[in-house]
Amino acid sequence: MTLVINGRECAAGGSLLDAVLATGIDLPHLCKDDNLPAIGACRTCLVEADGRIVAACSVPAASVSRVETEAQRVVQLRRGVLELTAGMLARRDGTAGGPCSRAAAEAFARDAADVSRYHVRNRDHVDNSNAFFSFHEDACILCGRCVVACHDLQHIGAIGLAGHGTKARVTPGAGVPFNQSICTSCGSCVAACPTSALRPAGGLP
Amino acid sequence: MALLSFPASNLLPALHQAFARDGVLLHAAVVEAARQSGIPLARAWEVAAACPDFQLNPIPPADRVCAGLSCILAGAPADPSPASTGCQARCYDSPVAGHDGPFHEFAIREQGQVLFPDVPDWEGLERARALGPESALALVDDSGLRGRGGAYFPVGRKWTSALAQRRPLALVVNAEEGEPGVFKDRGILERRPRRFIEGLAIAMNVLAPSVTVVFVNGAAECARTELAAALDAFRVALPSQPLVIAGGGGYVLGEETTLLNAIEGRKPVPRLRPPYPVESGLWGMPTVVNNVETIANLSVVFREGATAFRAIGTADAPGTKLLSVSGRVQRPGLYEVPMGVTLADVLQVAHGPASGNVAAVLAGGPSGGFLPISEFGVRLLPGLLHATGAVTGSGGLVFLDSASDIRQAALAMAAFNAAESCGKCTPCREGTPRACDMLATGQLAGLNELLDVIGAASLCGLGQMAPGPIRSALHFWPELFR
Numbered sequence: 001m002t003l004v005i006n007g008r009e010c011a012a013g014g015s016l017l018d019a020v021l022a023t024g025i026d027l028p029h030l031c032k033d034d035n036l037p038a039i040g041a042c043r044t045c046l047v048e049a050d051g052r053i054v055a056a057c058s059v060p061a062a063s064v065s066r067v068e069t070e071a072q073r074v075v076q077l078r079r080g081v082l083e084l085t086a087g088m089l090a091r092r093d094g095t096a097g098g099p100c101s102r103a104a105a106e107a108f109a110r111d112a113a114d115v116s117r118y119h120v121r122n123r124d125h126v127d128n129s130n131a132f133f134s135f136h137e138d139a140c141i142l143c144g145r146c147v148v149a150c151h152d153l154q155h156i157g158a159i160g161l162a163g164h165g166t167k168a169r170v171t172p173g174a175g176v177p178f179n180q181s182i183c184t185s186c187g188s189c190v191a192a193c194p195t196s197a198l199r200p201a202g203g204l205p
Numbered sequence: 206m207a208l209l210s211f212p213a214s215n216l217l218p219a220l221h222q223a224f225a226r227d228g229v230l231l232h233a234a235v236v237e238a239a240r241q242s243g244i245p246l247a248r249a250w251e252v253a254a255a256c257p258d259f260q261l262n263p264i265p266p267a268d269r270v271c272a273g274l275s276c277i278l279a280g281a282p283a284d285p286s287p288a289s290t291g292c293q294a295r296c297y298d299s300p301v302a303g304h305d306g307p308f309h310e311f312a313i314r315e316q317g318q319v320l321f322p323d324v325p326d327w328e329g330l331e332r333a334r335a336l337g338p339e340s341a342l343a344l345v346d347d348s349g350l351r352g353r354g355g356a357y358f359p360v361g362r363k364w365t366s367a368l369a370q371r372r373p374l375a376l377v378v379n380a381e382e383g384e385p386g387v388f389k390d391r392g393i394l395e396r397r398p399r400r401f402i403e404g405l406a407i408a409m410n411v412l413a414p415s416v417t418v419v420f421v422n423g424a425a426e427c428a429r430t431e432l433a434a435a436l437d438a439f440r441v442a443l444p445s446q447p448l449v450i451a452g453g454g455g456y457v458l459g460e461e462t463t464l465l466n467a468i469e470g471r472k473p474v475p476r477l478r479p480p481y482p483v484e485s486g487l488w489g490m491p492t493v494v495n496n497v498e499t500i501a502n503l504s505v506v507f508r509e510g511a512t513a514f515r516a517i518g519t520a521d522a523p524g525t526k527l528l529s530v531s532g533r534v535q536r537p538g539l540y541e542v543p544m545g546v547t548l549a550d551v552l553q554v555a556h557g558p559a560s561g562n563v564a565a566v567l568a569g570g571p572s573g574g575f576l577p578i579s580e581f582g583v584r585l586l587p588g589l590l591h592a593t594g595a596v597t598g599s600g601g602l603v604f605l606d607s608a609s610d611i612r613q614a615a616l617a618m619a620a621f622n623a624a625e626s627c628g629k630c631t632p633c634r635e636g637t638p639r640a641c642d643m644l645a646t647g648q649l650a651g652l653n654e655l656l657d658v659i660g661a662a663s664l665c666g667l668g669q670m671a672p673g674p675i676r677s678a679l680h681f682w683p684e685l686f687r
Contacts, residue, residue: 040477041630043662053661058477080658084635117651118639142628157245161472161628162254164455166638168628174235174250181247 005067016064017045017056025069028078028107030085030194031143032057036153042143043081044107048074079111087118089195090138097139097196098187104141104195125169129177132185133200135170140197142168146189158183170197211488213470214450216242220253221423221451230259242470251472255627256453257291258423269303273385274567274603274617275531276300278610283617291454292385294425296531296603297538307427308388308395315554317525317541318505318517319498320392323399327442329507333407341411342368345503347511349523354379354459354496355572355598356666357522357587360503363493364412366483370491376414377468377487377494378405380421380428381452381459384570385621386601389527390497392539394421394428397501398435404503406442412493417447420464423454456571456625460665461494462486463627474629475665496599498527518544522587526597530555532604533563548581548590551602562606565681567614569598571621572670574677575611593680594673611678612685618674619644626668632659633668644675647687652679 003012003019010023015038020027031042038057045056048068056067068074086092086108092115093105108115125137144161147170151157158181162171172181190198219241223234230253239249253259270281273292277283279299290303297312313320333341346361367374382390393401409417421429429451440446450468452458458467462476465487486492502524506514515523522544531537534556542551548566556563565577574594576583583590585597605611619641628634636659643652656672663669679686 038477040664043631043664046662055477055662055664058479060479063479076654077658077661080654081632081662084631084639084658087635087639121635141631142634144629151245151248157248160247160251162247162251163628164255164257164457165624165626165628165634168634171247171250171254173246174232175254182245 001062001065003061003065003067006069012061012064014061015057016047016049016054016059016061016067019061020047020056020067020069026110027056027069028082028103028110029057030103030107030141031145033145033149033192036145036148039144039148042085042141044078044085046074046078046081053077075111079113082108082111082113083115083117085141086113086115087120088123088141090120091136091196095196097199098190098193100192100194101196101199121166123169127172127177129179130183130185131201133187133190133198135178136197136199137169139195140170141195142170143194145192145194146170146198149188149192154186154188156182156184156186159189211469212241212243214242214468216244216249216252216470217450217453217467220256220259220453224259244470248472249470252453252470255472255474256423256455258452258454266304267302271295271299271301271303273299274614275386275537277613277617278532278603278605283613294382294388294391296386296388296529299531299537305424305426308391310396312388312538313392313396314530314536314538315540315542317543318509319400319501319525319527320397320539320541323397327403327406329504330403330406330410330442332507333410338411338413341407341507344511345411345506348506348514349511349521350499350502350506350514351522351587352496353498353502353526353599355569355596360495360499363483363495367491367493368412370484372491373415374412374491374493375487376408376412376417377461377464377492378417378419378447378497378500379459379461379464379494380419380432380497381464382422382425382497383454383456383459384572384599384601386531386567386570386603387529387599389529389539389600391425391428392527393497393501395431398431399439400501400504401497402435402439402442404500405447406444407503407507408493408495408500409444414493415490416487417445418468418487419447419449420468421449421451423452455627456621457627457665457667460667463665464494465492474627477664519586526585526600528585528600528602530602530604532567533561533606533610534604542585545584545586547584548576548602551585552581552604556604563604564607565605565611567603567605567618567674568601569594569596569670569673570601570603571618571625571674572596572667573598573601574673575615575681576677577681591677593677594670595677596670596673608682608685611682615674615678615686616641616645622671622674630664630668632662633664633671637668637671640672640675644686649679649686
């Protein structure tokens with residue numbers, strides 16, 4: 001089966017997200033690390049695949065024949081998800097975070113998300129306890145990349161996403177500050193963060 | 206209790222044990238459970254903090270009141286207070302106290318082949334054994350039995366897909382039944398345990414699973430006790446003793462991949478599909494997840510044969526369905542009806558010919574939708590009953606009789622979906638509370654677009670179905686929400 005993305009024939013290897021990115025289309029993918037399995041939490045890599053709306057990160061490219069990334073409905077849905085994402089962020093520019101920290105801001109711009117559609121819900125937890133990095137909840141989109149990097153990449157397991165629904169929060173240990181957890185300050189979580197929620201010390205004022 | 210060689214699976218049982226011992230979940234108990242299970246503390250804390258059953262509740266159980274929809278309609282306070290609990294699954298007796306209680310025989314209002322009183326033989330199981338796994342699988346296929354948890358996937362096809370993997374497989378019975386307004390699985394486990402055990406024994410004979418788990422709602426203590434007694438009394442019928450695991454609460458736990466995560470000691474949130482559980486489920490094994498009612502139906506299929514089973518219901522959806530009926534009817538309770546009867550038929554038997562003021566029904570609870578009485582000619586079949594959201598689902602029907610009922614029920618379902626979102630994916634976590642606020646305050650601009658995003662972009666079925674109650678209520682009764 002050949003894979004056609006936006007009218008162009010493509011190689012159907014890996015996930016649909018891999019295939020789309022390989023063609024040079026910069027589809028948002030806020031919770032997907034290049035070197036880690038898909039999480040499927042952010043729902044920003046939505047595409048239309050054979051007429052169905054799917055998150056491209058979680059579909060094998062070989063199972064699909066026709067993909068549209070810019071059809072009207074899928075663009076609208078992607079924008080809708082990004083607007084909900086923006087509604088979590090008191091600070092959206094992502095400057096002075098880790099290497100991926102501009103990803104969310106770039107996604108808002110790419111899909112023309114109305115970042116002021118929803119009032120920002122109040123989340124203000126700050127953890128400055130670690131000497132090398134800090135955590136700022138008002139910039140966190142709960143994508144889970146930091147938790148996967150800590151547990152599945154580094155095999156440390158210092159942090160989790162504790163609490164359900166809107167109460168979920170990146171949480172070291174059993175609800176302690178970073179410096180009282182088993183965190184080794186390796187920096188993998190900061191490197192994975194698609195906003196500036198986890199940022200190097202000496203970052204944002 | 207160590208589950209095979211997977212110490213992480215000790216986490217949930219260890220948390221339950223500590224909670225039962227201490228009455229609250231102490232920090233030290235989570236530390237100890239994490240150590241025993243070989244799980245980093247932060248990951249164990251994710252699980253403990255995501256299980257509503259384990260939270261410290263200073264109100265003694267005897268003083269709690271059920272705040273499920275039928276109990277609110279029957280006069281329980283609608284506004285959440287520290288004393289209010291989620292649905293206690295005794296909606297046929299509302300208002301009820303906020304703790305578990307036994308399922309009484311009187312609540313079985315109409316019985317058919319599934320709810321017919323247990324008989325003291327193993328005719329169905331003997332037939333399955335005589336047929337052998339291959340022919341028994343063919344019989345399941347021929348019967349046309351579909352899953353009764355709400356998705357109605359053909360059972361024979363699910364089993365065939367799992368067996369086709371040619372690897373050791375797992376059988377998981379979903380007895381979580383966390384949907385408010387539904388009490389059929391508790392009814393089967395407590396009142397017809399032998400039918401369930403026979404179905405389970407048949408499934409174990411056909412699938413020859415390496416591991417069998419019955420996952421029961423953590424708050425359903427009576428059902429768990431009856432199940433344990435039945436597994437003990439009828440152990441001779443079973444090829445091996447299944448593991449019984451109690452959940453920690455939360456609506457999302459009934460979603461099958463969430464349930465698999467919970468058994469594995471992971472945070473109860475849905476997994477991505479693919480892979481589907483039949484390909485890679487519990488501990489990566491091909492896994493069959495079937496609902497309690499589905500399992501009980503296997504007993505019927507093997508006793509009656511495929512032809513007799515197909516004689517009831519429709520060609521595409523043979524057999525009966527257990528309906529949990531509550532709300533403004535004279536005879537709330539459990540009704541076993543042929544698949545394909547109309548809502549009007551159900552109302553007729555549950556309420557009598559003088560149908561009073563019944564104006565609407567909530568079909569499918571927080572994952573379903575509302576229908577006005579003008580639509581009661583619709584037949585209860587798999588899939589949508591109306592494009593705006595109502596479904597047969599797992600068979601929960603709450604009848605409503607006034608505009609204020611409908612408004613209250615719509616707001617209650619919107620609030621339930623917002624409160625019960627597991628928080629994993631953005632559209633459901635961020636969208637459902639905003640949709641609930643918009644409905645409650647009458648700020649409806651942009652609400653339809655938001656519901657479309659929640660329905661199309663959410664990760665799991667519960668998020669995808671969450672718009673139903675709001676969309677259907679606004680479609681039929683827009684004036685109630687301006």
